[in-house]
Amino acid sequence: MILVIAEQRDGVLHRASWEPILAAQQTGQPVQVAVAGVSLASVAGELAAAEVEAVLTIEHPALESYTPDGFVAVFADVVTGTQPDLVFLPHTYQTREFAPKLAVRLGRSLITDCIAVKQRDNRLAFVRPMFQGKFVADVAPTGPAPHFASFQIGAFRPDAVTRGATAADIRAVDITLEAAVIRQTMEPPFKEAKQAVDLTQAERIVAVGRGIKAQEHIALVETLAAALGAEVAASRPICDSGWLPMDRQVGSSGQTVSPKLYLALGISGAIQHLVGMKGSATIVAINKDAEAPIFEVADFGIVGDLFEVVPALVAALNAEGGGSSGAGHP
Amino acid sequence: MKIAVCVKQVVTREWPLRVDDARTWVQDRDASFEMNEPDAYALEEALRLKEQHGGEVVVCSAGPPRVAQVIREALARGADRAIRVESNALATADSGMVAEALAAAIRDEAFDLVLTGLQSDDQGFAQTGVVLAELLGISHATIIMEVQVVEGGLRVKRELEGGWFQWVSMPSPALLTIQSGINQLRYATLRGIMAAKKKEVRVVEPPADLAPHHEILELYVPEKAKQTRLIEGSPVEAATELVRVLREEARVI
Numbered sequence: 001m002i003l004v005i006a007e008q009r010d011g012v013l014h015r016a017s018w019e020p021i022l023a024a025q026q027t028g029q030p031v032q033v034a035v036a037g038v039s040l041a042s043v044a045g046e047l048a049a050a051e052v053e054a055v056l057t058i059e060h061p062a063l064e065s066y067t068p069d070g071f072v073a074v075f076a077d078v079v080t081g082t083q084p085d086l087v088f089l090p091h092t093y094q095t096r097e098f099a100p101k102l103a104v105r106l107g108r109s110l111i112t113d114c115i116a117v118k119q120r121d122n123r124l125a126f127v128r129p130m131f132q133g134k135f136v137a138d139v140a141p142t143g144p145a146p147h148f149a150s151f152q153i154g155a156f157r158p159d160a161v162t163r164g165a166t167a168a169d170i171r172a173v174d175i176t177l178e179a180a181v182i183r184q185t186m187e188p189p190f191k192e193a194k195q196a197v198d199l200t201q202a203e204r205i206v207a208v209g210r211g212i213k214a215q216e217h218i219a220l221v222e223t224l225a226a227a228l229g230a231e232v233a234a235s236r237p238i239c240d241s242g243w244l245p246m247d248r249q250v251g252s253s254g255q256t257v258s259p260k261l262y263l264a265l266g267i268s269g270a271i272q273h274l275v276g277m278k279g280s281a282t283i284v285a286i287n288k289d290a291e292a293p294i295f296e297v298a299d300f301g302i303v304g305d306l307f308e309v310v311p312a313l314v315a316a317l318n319a320e321g322g323g324s325s326g327a328g329h330p
Numbered sequence: 331m332k333i334a335v336c337v338k339q340v341v342t343r344e345w346p347l348r349v350d351d352a353r354t355w356v357q358d359r360d361a362s363f364e365m366n367e368p369d370a371y372a373l374e375e376a377l378r379l380k381e382q383h384g385g386e387v388v389v390c391s392a393g394p395p396r397v398a399q400v401i402r403e404a405l406a407r408g409a410d411r412a413i414r415v416e417s418n419a420l421a422t423a424d425s426g427m428v429a430e431a432l433a434a435a436i437r438d439e440a441f442d443l444v445l446t447g448l449q450s451d452d453q454g455f456a457q458t459g460v461v462l463a464e465l466l467g468i469s470h471a472t473i474i475m476e477v478q479v480v481e482g483g484l485r486v487k488r489e490l491e492g493g494w495f496q497w498v499s500m501p502s503p504a505l506l507t508i509q510s511g512i513n514q515l516r517y518a519t520l521r522g523i524m525a526a527k528k529k530e531v532r533v534v535e536p537p538a539d540l541a542p543h544h545e546i547l548e549l550y551v552p553e554k555a556k557q558t559r560l561i562e563g564s565p566v567e568a569a570t571e572l573v574r575v576l577r578e579e580a581r582v583i
Binding site: 068069092093096097098099100101104105108109110111112113120121123125129130131132133134135136137138139140141142143183184185186187188189190191192204210228229236237239240241242246247252253254255256260261268271278281282283284285291293295296297298299300301302303304305308309312313315316317 | 341343346349354356367424425426448451452453454455457460463464465469471472473488490491493494495496497498499500501509510511514542543544545546547548549551552554558560561565568569570572573575576580582583
């Protein structure tokens with residue numbers, strides 16, 4: 001049996017929870033889904049639509065807000081009690097915080113950020129990116145079951161989850177939780193006030209990464225964006241350095257965008273960036289490294305020096321601005 | 331406040347990575363190495379906390395002898411002393427093994443605060459810090475963007491997905507995994523580099539029973555999700571052709 005740990009907040013299911021459910025279904029093994037919190041009826045009902053053996057609800061007043069200590073304590077009991085062969089989770093920020101501790105408490109380990117599951121030489125192997133997405137690896141757990149794995153958001157299509165003919169059983173799990181084991185006090189989530197730019201509405205985006213090398217070169221990117229009628233965006237390191245404000249960041253910790261055109265300049269394409277832009281309709285990459293992972297998702301690419309290509313692009317766009325594009329045909 | 335910072339040495343970003351002959355790791359024998367970037371932010375945060383609140387910063391790293399380089403760099407930036415766990419087996423070790431090696435080396439020091447970067451640039455399992463917290467039996471929080479020292483413990487700003495944050499309070503001792511961008515990094519000064527040579531570096535062996543938790547069966551270049559059409563030619567030719575393609579074929583400009 002595979003136990004999937006789903007994620008919810010304030011009675012709203014995290015959509016990424018469907019992905020480990022699908023990964024579990026695809027192995028052909030029976031699947032159970034566990035979810036923790038308070039007032040879980042609606043979330044459990046939603047999860048029970050999937051073809052799974054059961055949905056296990058873990059309710060306790062001390063679980064009203066997520067805490068790593070609370071979640072490690074209750075899921076350690078649930079895993080011990082249900083004895084799954086595998087435990088799957090979505091690779092959310094919350095999973096990253098509690099799941100490694102959960103696995104270690106049970107004397108197990110966790111393989112994170114997986115994008116596929118396969119059989120290899122009669123062993124179960126998890127496929128995951130390595131070296132910032134330049135490579136992937138087939139990784140096999142060692143030691144006794146259960147083995148834990150978390151799945152990268154976007155690696156599976158949530159709408160491909162098999163629905164059951166009838167709703168799955170929903171079972172409340174009896175747990176004891178000493179409130180004293182919880183050492184963290186969580187305050188309500190908030191957004192930084194100055195989220196001035198809504199990149200999700202942009203039709204065209206020019207995004208810049210480490211390849212721009214210095215803050216004074218950002219002007220070059222802005223010139224190209226102006227010529228394209230595009231918004232300027234950036235990968236995380238550019239915002240970390242303060243070269244562009246944080247609200248221009250695309251990726252797992254920034255905005256998720258899907259414009260008509262996404263032009264990536266000097267962005268290598270670490271997975272944290274790709275998850276924020278790979279849904280774009282047309283992706284163009286300009287990068288000096290032909291093996292950069294950004295080319296795995298790009299429709300069009302130029303392998304070259306952006307300091308030569310971008311001025312040429314600006315010139316070409318401005319030259320065609322006079323409406324001559326249709327007139328060149330013989 | 332007595333602070334430990336755990337840093338990893340990784341191959342530099344500029345190094346052209348190739349899979350090795352065994353197809354389980356990269357060819358790194360002649361590579362240049364650097365401090366894992368999120369760990370550099372963790373070190374900077376530790377130095378700032380010491381400057382504000384006093385105490386000591388101890389840099390810790392586990393790996394083959396070459397990790398002495400990142401230890402030296404951390405000492406030059408201002409760490410007070412170092413603990414280095416030396417073992418060639420740790421060069422490609424999984425995060426559980428590294429955490430076990432670090433836990434054994436630092437447990438007796440009873441640090442008030444342990445900092446790590448949120449993940450490594452090589453394997454990227456994003457769990458060495460969390461596992462270390464469990465092995466040390468201390469509270470933790472991950473992906474931290476601000477640290478406040480309060481009565482009896484810490485109040486920290488935790489990054490959530492999609493631009494959301496959350497403040498979390500906890501008693502010390504605690505472990506935090508630090509997000510890149512939490513601060514602006516300092517460089518080592520010449521004075522710092524000179525001073526580093528006199529600082530204490532304790533070299534220890536990892537526990538004898540260290541064993542891997544999983545096995546890399548094969549490392550390979552991923553299959554492409556899309557067939558990228560590469561546009562060739564001089565910069566001017568390529569730029570002109572790209573504009574034509576975007577205008578006439580993709581119709582996005």
